[in-house]
Amino acid sequence: MRYIEKHYDTPTVIQHELELKNLNLDEANLRNSETYAGKSGGQLYETVRDMPTFSALKEQMYSEQGGVCCYCGMKLEYPFNPQYRVEHVLPKETHRELVGEYKNLLLSCRATKEEVALRADTSKPKAQRKGYIHCDEAKGSQEITYSPLNRACENAFWYDLKGEIHYNNDEEAKKDIKTLGLDGEYLNKRRRIAIFSLLALSEDELIAFREGLQHPNSEGKFAEFYFVIIDAINQLLPAV
Ligand SMILES: [Zn+2]
Incomplete structure (x- = not known):
């Protein structure tokens, strides 16, 4: 997982916060239980996602994340054929005051066509099908402890050469892996494939490849699973 730096001073975010206030959907207003009394975060989100600034806000989040899922690093298809979900880091069900606040929002992946098909395959045991969620x-x-909004997330998890996720001696991180399903079969397979081609590279090639992965490309995009691949390269290179 990688820390995601948010930018609060852009015209988009400033305008969005203004619109939230105008609709009494900002954090301060929603903390008052009389504002939209009885309305849940889920119900309020239906208004938030239709706000005029919301598309631009999602665009900004997509660019801040370099086009990959905030949790697993899978490439997001955006904005067409939407293969992303707007994620409320603190859940909108329990924190309705944060339903529209940019500081609580990230873009997460949505199930790929392949995953949808795998989930529907009832010939497989239920526990296995859960590995595709x-x-x-x-x-x-x-709720989770290590979200991409917490810098400590960068040291909480690591990936081995098979693409499997591990945690650094911390029960909260272990719990987060389960909560987010980051150890599921589908992600393991995709990550293993992303790492496999590294095995043919020389030391110099690995160093150059890692350098390229650390920054977004000219279109502002990170490679899919870039932080997984970086971890694998670090294990393939001799310790300095
Ligand atoms: Zn994901």
């Missing part, structure tokens, strides 16, 4: 969909209205 991850990120926002797995998290639902649960």
